[in-house]
Amino acid sequence: MEKTIIIGSGPGGHTAAIYTARANLQPLMFEGFMAGGVAAGGQLTTTTEVENFPGFPKGIGGPELMMLMREQSVNNGCTIKTQTVDKVDLSVSGGPFKVFAGNDTYETHSLIIATGATARRMHVPNEEQLWQKGISACAVCDGGLPMFRNKPLVVIGGGDSAIEEATYLTKFASKVYLVHRRDELRASKAMQKRALENEKMEILWNTVMLDVAGEDVLTGVKLKNVKTDEEYTLEATGLFYAIGHIPNTEFLDGQLETDAQGYIVTKPGTSQTSVEGVFAAGDVQDKIYRQAITSAGSGCMAGLEAERYLAEKGIE
Numbered sequence: 001m002e003k004t005i006i007i008g009s010g011p012g013g014h015t016a017a018i019y020t021a022r023a024n025l026q027p028l029m030f031e032g033f034m035a036g037g038v039a040a041g042g043q044l045t046t047t048t049e050v051e052n053f054p055g056f057p058k059g060i061g062g063p064e065l066m067m068l069m070r071e072q073s074v075n076n077g078c079t080i081k082t083q084t085v086d087k088v089d090l091s092v093s094g095g096p097f098k099v100f101a102g103n104d105t106y107e108t109h110s111l112i113i114a115t116g117a118t119a120r121r122m123h124v125p126n127e128e129q130l131w132q133k134g135i136s137a138c139a140v141c142d143g144g145l146p147m148f149r150n151k152p153l154v155v156i157g158g159g160d161s162a163i164e165e166a167t168y169l170t171k172f173a174s175k176v177y178l179v180h181r182r183d184e185l186r187a188s189k190a191m192q193k194r195a196l197e198n199e200k201m202e203i204l205w206n207t208v209m210l211d212v213a214g215e216d217v218l219t220g221v222k223l224k225n226v227k228t229d230e231e232y233t234l235e236a237t238g239l240f241y242a243i244g245h246i247p248n249t250e251f252l253d254g255q256l257e258t259d260a261q262g263y264i265v266t267k268p269g270t271s272q273t274s275v276e277g278v279f280a281a282g283d284v285q286d287k288i289y290r291q292a293i294t295s296a297g298s299g300c301m302a303g304l305e306a307e308r309y310l311a312e313k314g315i316e
């Protein structure tokens, strides 16, 4: 019987691991094996430079940052299994809970879920070759990189977050094209107004992206106007997807309360889920900030709350 099991190995999971390990809870982490299409270590393993995580004034490579977090978890006493959790049994509120991975079943008094969310991408033919070489799914993370400054950029999407990301990019870009497949945006009226009034932004209506162009770095995007069938290549050094994220909550099989998009619902200001003894941290419960530092912050909350929960139950 474990005291606490952590599912997920991004900044949220590792911060929870460091806190619970330091509280002598001997946490067991399932770091996943390409779960949600992402390697162990989470979304930051798919990026190059991370320039906004405090403590690294010159920036740090995403994979390197996650290796350091993993090392810190292990040094503090966390055991890590490179396995994906297939399902859980949360039927007894207050635990114990069952965790199923491969052929094995584990039992635990408390559970921390930090399985993240995967950014939706279009997977056009040349995308893999140019991923992170001009293509990104996070404007706040990558928009300020030198390669995007004073250059034309493209954002795919039409909701509030697409406009937010496109507006953010206008601070750096020479021009931002918002590519949208319909003739009206899904975004709120206020956000639409913001987009339409921004001189650096142009909305390409009724337009879909067919592919990306470039050898070593992105040089343009191939577009098609679905009304006129016209196909053309638009010059751009940056392409940002803003078509939503998929929270990795399928393995829960509806046993925790989630919102309409599948994000775990936590009690405001806490990491507590709808089942007592189960806590959630990071992007799997956050569709607003989605940053490494906010994930780490909520991982700290989950770790501390799990510790207090176990102490109240007399499980030391």
Ligand SMILES: Cc1cc2nc3c(=O)[nH]c(=O)nc-3n(C[C@H](O)[C@H](O)[C@H](O)COP(=O)(O)OP(=O)(O)OC[C@H]3O[C@@H](n4cnc5c(N)ncnc54)[C@H](O)[C@@H]3O)c2cc1C
Binding pocket: 007, 008, 009, 010, 011, 012, 013, 030, 031, 032, 033, 034, 035, 036, 037, 038, 039, 040, 041, 042, 043, 044, 046, 047, 049, 050, 051, 052, 053, 083, 084, 085, 086, 114, 115, 116, 117, 118, 119, 136, 137, 138, 141, 142, 248, 251, 281, 282, 283, 284, 290, 291, 292, 293, 295
């Ligand atoms: C390209 C890119 C660049 C980014 N750049 C920055 C940046 O510069 N700065 C910044 O602050 N943020 C950045 N972000 C956002 C940041 O990566 C995320 O906010 C952060 O990683 C979320 O952390 P997390 O702990 O919630 O989970 P994630 O990082 O999403 O990690 C979750 C992990 O859990 C695993 N997992 C999922 N399901 C299971 C399961 N069933 N069993 C076991 N394991 C499972 C996944 O495989 C994954 O490894 C970037 C994101 C992307 C995609």
